[in-house]
Amino acid sequence: MKIFYCSNCQAQIFFHNYICNNCQHPVGYVPALETMMTFKKTEKGWQSLDENGLYFKACKNYQDYHVCNWMIDIHENTDLCESCKLTTVIPDLHEEKNIEYWAKLETAKRRFLYMTQRLKIFPRAKKNPDDHLGLSFQFLVPTDDQPVLTGHANGLITLNAFEADTVYRETTRISMGENYRTLLGHFRHESGHFYFDTLVQNSKWIDEFRQLFGDERIDYADSLKHYYENGAQENWQENYISAYATSHPWEDWAESWAHYLHMISTLDTAFYTGMSIQSQHPNNPELKFKDCPVCSADFTLTIKNWFALSYSLNALNRSMGLSDAYPFTLSDKVINKLHFIHQILLENINKKSIDTMNGFTWKN
Template sequence: MKIFQCQACGQPLHFEHARCESCGRRAGYDPQAGTITALTEMEGAWAGFGAPERRYRFCANAAFDACNWLVPAESPETFCVACRHNRTVPDLSVPWNLTRWRQIEIAKRRLFYSLLRMRLPLGLRPDDPEGLAFDFLVDPAEAQVWGPAVLTGHHHGLITLNIAEADDVERERRRTQFGEPYRTLLGHFRHEVGHYYWNVLVRHDASLAVFRAIFGDERDDYGDALARHYAEGPPEGWQEHFVSAYATSHPWEDFAETWAHYLHIVDTLETASSFGLRVRPQALDLAATMDFDPHHAPDLGRLIEAWLPLTFAMNSLNRSMGQADLYPFRLTPTVIGKLSFVHERIHAGGDARGSTAATLKAVIAGLRLPVAAPHPG
């Protein structure tokens, strides 16, 4: 995530800001320009500060204080490029639903920030029966009505999210219940959208054979694989080959978990780069300078060389505050090989036949990259 500031007064702005806290001027995110712009009201619309030729409207969800994204004033669209993928939202007349939905929308917009920066395809449901769409649902038990529990998941482009995940206490309960070291709304979005992009970028692509060589055969029965995972847990020694225990359950889940971690890496590295961070501990041969755009890095090695020292520093800082590791995961050569496949699929465009062979070769060779940054004792 980049650093933003108010063009009118120079005050730093967070991605979620809809108004400058210093000068009080309205502000909104322009997804085409990739920046938050200060606004001036002009002739029934909003004009970019210092750029009156650029006219906007706010996304319709701004009426619920749930979106700060802008729509071009001449556009026929009511919703912004992120919110028009919503298919179902909860009953917003219920205050608690509204509170949770706002938190969900913050995480979703951060997801779309990355997808747009990477120029990934975003199919809409009216145009494509398997286009990307979201159902944000209340669990029937919570609403005191009869019905099956709402499970967060993906099905042919439709991502369903139980809005209880927006409640910190409930999410922590589930994180503990499932033995997960990390569970966030943004993490859910990044994982589930990985399933969507497997369908878009791998399912009918020449890279499918390479996927099977790296991740396994996705034709193995998915229901049986999940049942076995929940009954038996991950296999012994799984940490050498998978980024998480859940990734061991099925090749689809392995890809989705790897995809999510790739987005974690890219977005965090951009934030570090925006702040001009450097990692150069005196006592360790572990240095990195975040001075590049990770969304368009030519190869995965550049990302990993910066990521490993950065996560060692972040985890050390967290431990100094008495907190758990911010990034409690280990990237082995095999996992880095899987990340390389994801990197290649994102950047390959329409034809991956040449680069997929290189990807498989890199995986077999173990990429010859460092296994992981050491953890502070």
């Protein structure tokens, strides 16, 4: 993620901020400009405090509930920002705890959407239930009579709102035998199913997909049943990023997609913070950037930098008595899968003009 600064006092502001912690001016993210901005409230609207002095209005969920910090052009005929438009169902706000869950879910969703902007695959909202090229989210609270399963179906991503509760999520992580489970990870994984449908299925990439991930046409329900009854195959680490990835080619793709986003987003932040790692031993990896890692043409360097960064992050965490920040191993076959995802996105991001494909509209 890029580094943002307050245009009033030049202090650093963060993607999730509502105010500048130094000068106390309101701040917000302007998706059309892909940047955080500082504002003063006027009768005409929220005026940016940069040299342009542009006017915006805050998303309704910013003003009413403080669960969003995205801004809207003053002339737009809408009360919801580009992120909040994608959420169609939220928890019952009469329950105070649900506002906290909703806020955490939206925060994770916006961070996920930020990278889709950088990759030029920001989704549009579904026009109707049968519109498989649009994407929508629903955040549901389970009850004793109606459990909620996190998942994706035809462009609708459902998340169990209890995943926003740290204790619930950690308990589920342990019971499921997972070494990593986050709200942001849920968005990245479930979006993988959506982007498979829109970027890979019925495209020129499908044959190569089947060579790398397997034939997705095998029965999904039977595959999941076999996985939950028998677990992952022996030595799964040689071919898959996680045990769950072994259950079906769709899940292998979704897990690999999520890990690609983990990797690129973290490297992107490292790049913009000016991080580098100079090895103190010839056998240790180094972190050196030639350019921004978001769809860099040099994927080999991207992987080398990821090894260096994740190795160092894990070592630092261990020094503080914490679990590994990135508790995964990338085999050669997993790297090939990540490279495949990279190639698809690189082709998209390198388009030279305004274009539309599979429901996405982007501009370089």
